[in-house]
Amino acid sequence: MTSLFPRGAIRPSSIASTPRQLAIIATHTQPTHRGTAVATPVDDNIQTSRRFSVLNRPPPLYPGHIPLTRLERVSLALGSGILSLRNPYRADLIAACGEALSVPYFIYRLRDAMLSHPVGRRILRDRPKITSTSLSLPHLRSLPPNSLGRTYVNWLDREHVSPDTRLPVRFIDDEECAYVMQRYRESHDFYHSLTGLPTVREGEVALKAFEFANTLLPMTGFACLSVFTMKKQERKRFWEIYGPWAVRNGVNAEEVINVYWEEEMATNVDVLRKRLGIETPPDMRDIRKRERDQRRKEKGEREKMGMGV
Amino acid sequence: MRPLVSLRTPLLCHSCSRLVWRSVKGQRGYATTTTTTTASEREIYDVVCVGGGPAGLSLLTALRSNPTTSSLRIALVEAQDLSKVASWSLPQDQFSNRCSSLTPSSARFLNTIGAWSHMERSRIQAYQEMQVWDGVSGSRISFDGPSTSQDGVIAYMIENLNLQRGLLKRLSELRDGVNIFDTARVSSISHGSVLSSGHDLTSWPVVTLSSGTSLTARLLVGADGANSPVRTFADIPSRGWDYGRHGVVATLQLSDEGWGGADFKTAYQRFLPTGPIAMLPLPGPFASLVWSTIPSNAALLKSLSPVDFTSMVNAAFRLSTVDLKYMHTLSSGQTSEYSWRMEHNPHDPFPVPPPVTGVQEGTVASFPLRLRHADTYISPRVVLIGDAAHTVHPLAGQGLNAGQGDVQSLASTIEYAVSHGMDIGSMLALEKYNAERYFENHAVLGVCDKLHKLYSVGSGPVVGLRSLGLKAVSALRPVKDFLMKQASGNGFKLF
Known part of the structure; x- marks a missing residue:
């Protein structure tokens, strides 16, 4: 030769x-x-488990990326998971836990779900970012009352939140999967406005259950554990109303990650829900308010009776 | 009828000539009232081969080139115009889309019968390395040439037409040639009758052509492909199943000759859940594509513009199955999808074939893939070879080689029968051929079938297990060598 x-x-x-x-x-x-x-x-699996020691950490694969060793990844998942259960307001811990738990498999599954859908592919190609500037909130306020954009702005106003509070993804090695995680995170608020669930802990848990059934991201399932930290009344409501709703809708609905929110702003929100196969759950704020009033009333009556005695 | 070479004497086999000469000369036999014409009696042959494909032509060449069997009287019936095959030629930068891979042992056989030197060697490409990988898990095995062949050749890629033309050249070179009835359709096959001479030919098959000519055969060879009329005549059932897949073929133009240049070429095969895609090297920056896929995908591929088709082929060797599935739903625009996905697909540039830059016009075609195996290859005075006997999934490139193995075995069987004074049409003589070939072919069919089924699975534990298995084979050098030898036809005789 x-x-x-x-x-x-x-x-x-x-x-x-x-x-x-x-x-x-x-x-x-x-x-x-x-x-x-x-x-x-x-292949995907090998790339996520590239082996190196902490002494020669490889350079980041995209801006903001922090390559982790396997041990670091496991401890990050455990640590952030446990701490965020204790303090659910630590969004940074929830985010880190979500990233650490998303590999292997789960974030790739979500990316493949996007790649299998024409709109999902377009999102991955355009890589839009959802911020208050990209969305132009004043324009959204001018949309008809039943449109997605208006519902979203109303929800932002009602919950006093802003789309700019999302953290960048740091611990996912594949840059495209990192974007998928980012997109999921940014879409979270739209999930809220689509389902009407509030940002109180009870609403978040119900939404996380919905997300778990829909996206299969482990962190969202993990977050559902905090149902055990809730009050008795809330827990009862979760098992009776919101839990079953979340599973039924999450499984039956289309992959909600494949919605190009930016293009759907003018769409009637009911039409969008119908297209995705999502039914709105009972208004949680209403129920909570009613219960609170009821309790207050009962308490007032008890006090009155006590005074009467 | 168009004899390539004039016949020296029409009847050559000893027993045959005794029988027929006497009857023609009227020296012996019963005086019968029938006035059978001499002409039809003269159309009695020792071997009538239906089908002038590679298997049929190789058999006739093998018989003619062997001194023991060279005196048999032989006829060939072929539906195509063989003069077109004999005068076939293409420029050096164009290749037919019907190519086959010839193992070194098949090539050696063709050399033994003197046909190899008549092939146009500049259109034959040897390859020395094979890269095979799993499209889902990415696990990979690479083969280099078997240690048995000194130049490390795994197989030779050859256009079927080049092979046929070479065989025809060799046949015409041989002293007696064969009676060739080309552009002739077989209108019926039946059994003969009692001749005026009193000779009982009722067990002899008679092939009647659409032109009206009847050929009586001592031994009728069915080399007439998967829908063999000879097999139907012999009432041999052929069992098997359709894969529900089509093989898409095309001649591809590559960006370069590959990393090894002209002297070291690689064949690539990636197993996708829809079926394997293989790129087999041709001389120069060209390659032959065989892409087994589901019929709807095959229809789409054939409808694509050349640019999009090229991108699809490149994608099929590089992108994930998710991307490929999506790209198969588009009627156009694959090129832009491909270039976008390549930005996010950190594949290895190493073990994939050189990028395809174009597809030769008019070479994209497809054919259905099947598994068929005749219950037996022989029946009294009838024998089946090649695709008429067995049809195999093309994933291991074994179809033509199995046919060459049949030819080699049948030629030696006939040689044995002739040299021992046996009737070459008798079951006693033919039994050896069936015994030699049936189980060997069955094993090849079975292995290819199981590989197809194993790799049709797109996800789940099977993917993990098969990847583990592939890694194990890849790591165990003796096992790998054994497989390599079997595939190249140099292995142990297993059956």
Whole structure:
């Protein structure tokens, strides 16, 4: 055999054109017994479990990325998970827990769900970011009352929240999956306005249950554990009303991640719900208010009776 | 009828010539009232081969080139115009889309019968490496040439037409040639009658052509493909199933010859859940594509513009199955999808084929994939070879080679029968061929079938297990070598 490129030579076609490809070749090329440089397959699972020690942490794969070792990832998931159960207002911990738990498999599944859908693909291609400036809130306020945009703004106003409080993704290695996580995070508020669930703990847990049934992200299922930290009344409501609603709707609805919210602002929210297959749950704020009033009334009556005695 | 070479004497086999000459000369036999014409009696052959494909032509060449069997009187019936095959030629930068991979042992056989030197060698491409990987998990196995062949060749890619033309050239070179009835359709096959001479030909098959010519055969060879009329005549059932897949073929233009240049070429095959896609090297920056896929995908691929088709082929070797599934739903625009996905797909540039830059016009075609195996290859005075006997999934490139194995075995069976004075049409003589080939082909069919089924699974534990299995085979050098030898036809005789 007279070959221009003896077996030990690097094949010309393997010369990487981008620094990213170079990095991959460097980490995955290993010599074999016959001297040929044979690259091991770079599939999703292998890429997420690249092995390195804390002493030679590789450079970030995208701005803001922090590569973690396996041990770091596990401890991050456990630590942030336990702490966020104790203090559900720590959005940063919930975010970190969500990222650490999303690999292997789950975030790839969500990305593949997007890649299988024409709109999901368009979102991945355009990579829109949801911020108060990109959405132009004044414009949304001018939309008809039943439109998604108006419902969303009303919800923002009612809950006193802003779309700018979302943290960037840091711990997911694949940059496209990082975007998927980012998109999920930014869509969360739209899930709220689509379902009408409030940002109080009870509403968040119900929505997380819905998200778990819909996106399968482990963090959302993990968050449902906080149902055990809720008050008795709330827990009862979760098991009787919101839990079953969440599972039924989450499973039956389309993948809600594939909604291009920016393009649906003028859409009638009921039409959108119908298209996605989501039914609105009973208004949680109403129920809570009614119960609160009831309690207050009972308390007042008790006090009155006590005074009477 | 168009004899390639004039016949020296019409009847050559000893027993045959005794029988018929006497009857023609009227030296022996009963005086009967029938006035059978001499002409129809003259159309008695030792071997009538229906089908002038690679298997049929190789058999005739093998018989003619062997001194023991060269005196048999042989006829070939073929529906195509063989003079077109004999004069076939294409420029050096164009290739037919019907290519086959010839293992070194098939090539050696063709060399033994003197046909190899008549092939246009500049259109044959040897390859020395094979990269096979799982499209779902990415686990991979690479084969290099078996240690048995000194130049490390795994197989040769050859256009079927080049092979047929080479065989025809070799046949015409041989002293006696064969009676070729081409552009002839078989209108019926029946049994013969009692001749005026009193000879009982009722067990002899008679092939009647649409032109009215009747050919009586001592041994009728069915090399007439998957829907074999000969097999139907012999009433041999053929069992199997359709895969519900189509093989899409095309001749591809590549960006370069590959990393090894002209002297070291690689064949690539990726198993996708819809079926394997294979790119097999041709001389220069060209390759032959065989893409097994579901019929709707095949229809879409055939309808795509050349640019989008090219992108789909590139995508099929590089992108995830999710992307491929989506791209199969688009009627156009695959190119832009492909270039976008490649930005986010950190694949290895190493073990995938060179990028495809174009597809040769008019070469995209498809055919249905099936598994068929005849219950037996022989019946009195009838024998089946090649696709008439067995049809295999193309994933291991074994179809043509199984046919060559049949030819080799049948030629030696006939040689044995002739040299021992046996009737070559008798079951006693043919039994050896069936015994040699049936189980060997059955094993090849079975292995290809199981591989197809194993890799049709798109997700779940099967993917993990098969990836583990592939890694194990890849790591166990002796197992890998064994498989390699079996696939190249140099292995142990298992059956």
